[in-house]
Amino acid sequence: MKYLKIILIICSVIGLTSITEINAQKKGDMDKFTVQVDGLGCPFCAYGLEKKIKKLEGIKKVKIDMEDAVMTFNYPAEKELTMEAVEKQVDEAGYTAVGTSVVRADGTVEKNELKISDKINQNRVVKASIPVAGTCGMCRARIKKVTRGIEGVVESDWDEDTQILTVKYDKDLTNPEAIEKAVAGAGHDTQNVKASDEVYENLPACCLYDRKSYN
Amino acid sequence: MTSCSPPSWESSSSIFLNDITPIGLGVLDDQIWISDGDNNRVMTLDMSGEILKTYDEIERPMHLDISDGKAYIPSYGSDDILIIRGDDIDTLSVDVEFEAPAAVSVSGTHIAIADFYNNRIAISDGSSWKSVGKKGKGPVEFSYPTDVQIFEDKIYVADAYNNRIQVLDIEGNHLQTIGEDQGMNAATGIYTDGVEIYITDFEHDRVLIFDMEGKVLQIIDQGLNKPTDVLLHNGKMYVTNYKGKYISIYEK
Numbered sequence: 001m002k003y004l005k006i007i008l009i010i011c012s013v014i015g016l017t018s019i020t021e022i023n024a025q026k027k028g029d030m031d032k033f034t035v036q037v038d039g040l041g042c043p044f045c046a047y048g049l050e051k052k053i054k055k056l057e058g059i060k061k062v063k064i065d066m067e068d069a070v071m072t073f074n075y076p077a078e079k080e081l082t083m084e085a086v087e088k089q090v091d092e093a094g095y096t097a098v099g100t101s102v103v104r105a106d107g108t109v110e111k112n113e114l115k116i117s118d119k120i121n122q123n124r125v126v127k128a129s130i131p132v133a134g135t136c137g138m139c140r141a142r143i144k145k146v147t148r149g150i151e152g153v154v155e156s157d158w159d160e161d162t163q164i165l166t167v168k169y170d171k172d173l174t175n176p177e178a179i180e181k182a183v184a185g186a187g188h189d190t191q192n193v194k195a196s197d198e199v200y201e202n203l204p205a206c207c208l209y210d211r212k213s214y215n
Numbered sequence: 216m217t218s219c220s221p222p223s224w225e226s227s228s229s230i231f232l233n234d235i236t237p238i239g240l241g242v243l244d245d246q247i248w249i250s251d252g253d254n255n256r257v258m259t260l261d262m263s264g265e266i267l268k269t270y271d272e273i274e275r276p277m278h279l280d281i282s283d284g285k286a287y288i289p290s291y292g293s294d295d296i297l298i299i300r301g302d303d304i305d306t307l308s309v310d311v312e313f314e315a316p317a318a319v320s321v322s323g324t325h326i327a328i329a330d331f332y333n334n335r336i337a338i339s340d341g342s343s344w345k346s347v348g349k350k351g352k353g354p355v356e357f358s359y360p361t362d363v364q365i366f367e368d369k370i371y372v373a374d375a376y377n378n379r380i381q382v383l384d385i386e387g388n389h390l391q392t393i394g395e396d397q398g399m400n401a402a403t404g405i406y407t408d409g410v411e412i413y414i415t416d417f418e419h420d421r422v423l424i425f426d427m428e429g430k431v432l433q434i435i436d437q438g439l440n441k442p443t444d445v446l447l448h449n450g451k452m453y454v455t456n457y458k459g460k461y462i463s464i465y466e467k
Contacts, residue, residue, distance in 0.1 A: 042401065042417070043238060043252050043443075043457060044317065044331065044361060044375070047275045047291050051315060066236065066253045135400060136418060201350075205331075205359035205376045206401055206418070 029105035030074035033086055036099040038141030040069040045095075045138060045204040052093040077105035083112040094187075094204040096141040117151050120170045125154055128176050131191040132158055132165040132183055135209045139188065142207070146186040150174050165190075223433050224424070224452055224465040230264035237455035237462065239278040239318070240404075240444040241286060247462070248286050249455065250276035257288055257299070264462075270299060278318030278329070278362045278404065278444055289316035289328065296328065310344040311337045318373075322365035325385060329360040329372065336363060336372060338387050347387030352377055354389035362405045362444070373405040373414060380405060380414055380425070393429035404444035404455070415442035415454065422454055438463055 040046040046064055053062050053073065058081075062073040071090075075081045083100040090097040100112045132143060140158045143165060147156035152173025158165045167179055177192075184193035187203045189211060200211070232249070235258060239250035246267060247260040257270040257279065274292025281287070287307070288297040296307035296319050307319075313330035320327045324341025334350040334357040348357050362373035369390065370383040378399040382391035393412065394402065400418035407413065411432060412425045422435040422445055440459030445452065452465040 041441075041458075043236070043275075044291075044359065044403075047252065048315065048332070050275070051292065208358060208376050 029077040031077050031081065031105055032074050032103045033072065033081070033083070034101050035071045035086060035090060035097050037064075037069050037071055037090060038096045038098045038138075038145070040064070040066060040095075041137040042204075042206040045206050048204065049090070049093055049095050053089065056089060083110060087112065092202075094138075094142075094202055094207065096138065096145045098141065098145060116148075116154060117173070119173060120152060120154060121172070124170045124172050125168050126171050127166065127168050128179070130165045130167065130176060130180060130183075131163055133163060133189040133209045133211070134158060134160065134207065136160065136206050138204060139207045139209065142186050143183055143188055146182050147179055150179060150182055153179070221432065222467045224435060224467055226435075226438055227451065227464045227466040229438075229464065230260070230462040232264065232460045232462065234460070236457055236460060238443045238457060239276065239288075240446055240453060240455045240462070241279050241281040242446065242448045242453075243281045243284070243286065247453075248279055248281060250279050250288060252276060252291070255292070257286070270304070273297060277316070280318075280320050280364075282321035287319045287321050287326075289319045291315045291317060291331070309337065309339075311346050313337055313346075317360065318362040320363045320365045320370075322367075325365050327363045327365050327370050329363045331359050331361065334359065336360060336370065336383065336387060338370070338385070340385070345387070347383070354392065355381070355383065355387065357381070361401075361403045364405055364407060366407050366409055371405050371407050371412065373402045375402050375417075378402050380412060380429075391429065393425055394423060394431075397423055397431065397434075399423070404442065406444075406446045408447050413445045413447075413452070415439075415445050417441055417443060417457075422452075435465070 050062050050064050058076050059073050064071045087097040087100055102110050143158040144156055147153050152170040154168045156167040180190040180193040183190050184195040187195045187199040189195050235251045236253040237249045238252040241248040249258050252275050257273055257276050259267045274290045277289045277291045279288045286299040298305045298307055314332040316328050317331040318329040326339040328337040330337050335346040335348040337346045348355050357374050358376035360372050361375040364371045368385045372381045374381050379395040380393040384390055399416040402414050403417040404415040414423050420439040424433040426432055441457040442454050443457045444455045454463040
């Protein structure tokens with residue numbers, strides 16, 4: 001009898017939880033996404049991002065705050081859109097999401113921020129300067145994000161005027177060859193690695209740098 | 216012997232726009248029309264900058280044009296060309312598909328539209344439409360055209376990310392390429408009065424002025440902050456500054 005009561009209580013709790021989840025995610029409930037998009041300096045490209053995000057099924061209205069470079073939109077909760085999927089969509093459109101958060105319909109908050117690997121040994125950190133082609137603030141944001149996503153990279157920045165990527169990295173975890181390959185994979189020619197034509201052509205309009213530089 | 220070189224444009228004054236982020240510029244009956252892309256609105260101002268009227272909820276309005284007492288507004292967000300006359304707003308009927316219209320120019324019965332994402336120019340002679348161009352660097356190839364102007368029987372195109380001007384005939388055939396060697400980075404706004412051609416160099420904060428053969432006459436590189444559009448009115452040159460949120464005025 002005692003075990004029967006326990007089973008009944010557990011079933012009740014599970015049942016209540018399920019009902020709560022159903023209530024929280026019923027049709028019409030929306031998750032609210034906020035995406036920090038780095039380097040939105042040119043209105044033509046920024047408004048293009050808005051158009052591309054609107055093509056995601058379920059999005060009716062996207063708001064881009066140009067001053068703060070923040071994009072917000074609501075999405076049906078039952079579709080369980082992940083922050084990773086949103087960032088992928090932004091990145092594939094040629095832009096750079098540098099931080100995403102979502103307030104789910106049930107009130108829970110999720111955040112996605114870049115973390116530096118805990119395998120890095122500061123005693124092994126060295127600095128390199130690598131010529132990288134680009135044109136604008138959006139290029140800088142993209143180059144920074146792709147390099148900081150490499151395991152072993154501690155710091156990175158790219159200067160539009162000098163066209164130089166400065167990067168600090170743990171030499172046991174990565175190397176300039178791997179860094180150049182990653183940068184080229186994001187569409188930017190480096191001194192030793194050329195980006196594929198396909199990736200280059202998909203960059204936003206204002207990022208289409210002159211490719212003669214490294215021919 | 217005295218020099219015959221024409222007088223240069225000199226900075227004269229500015230109109231500060233507070234929270235307006237100007238992209239397109241036009242003048243009608245001594246009223247300034249501005250497309251405020253960031254805030255999804257079009258506004259009219261008097262010549263001192265006082266706001267007269269606001270048209271809200273226009274999705275990302277871009278390089279507008281004024282013709283025959285009407286304002287033509289390309290809505291980059293909704294892929295429409297709106298026509299405003301007084302309080303009435305209509306939509307232009309267009310027979311070709313475009314994506315993200317960045318500019319419209321109307322001259323008599325002719326209309327030209329900069330079709331940003333399709334890298335084309337849509338042209339109407341008043342009875343039918345056609346589109347010319349594709350993505351590329353050759354003649355009648357574009358890299359995201361952002362502005363057009365029909366002047367007499369020619370179409371002047373701000374071929375933004377090819378960093379140059381292309382001049383087409385009214386049928387869309389290539390006539391001339393200008394400014395390729397000037398190191399522009401995003402040639403966004405264009406204007407001609409048939410005597411000179413003006414282009415804004417967005418990323419380098421410049422306005423370049425050419426004669427009709429493409430020779431550089433003057434480069435203005437001071438006092439601009441992400442310029443997007445330029446026009447002449449009553450002998451003065453007006454330049455919108457997107458980032459700076461002001462209009463620069465120049466006189467000769």
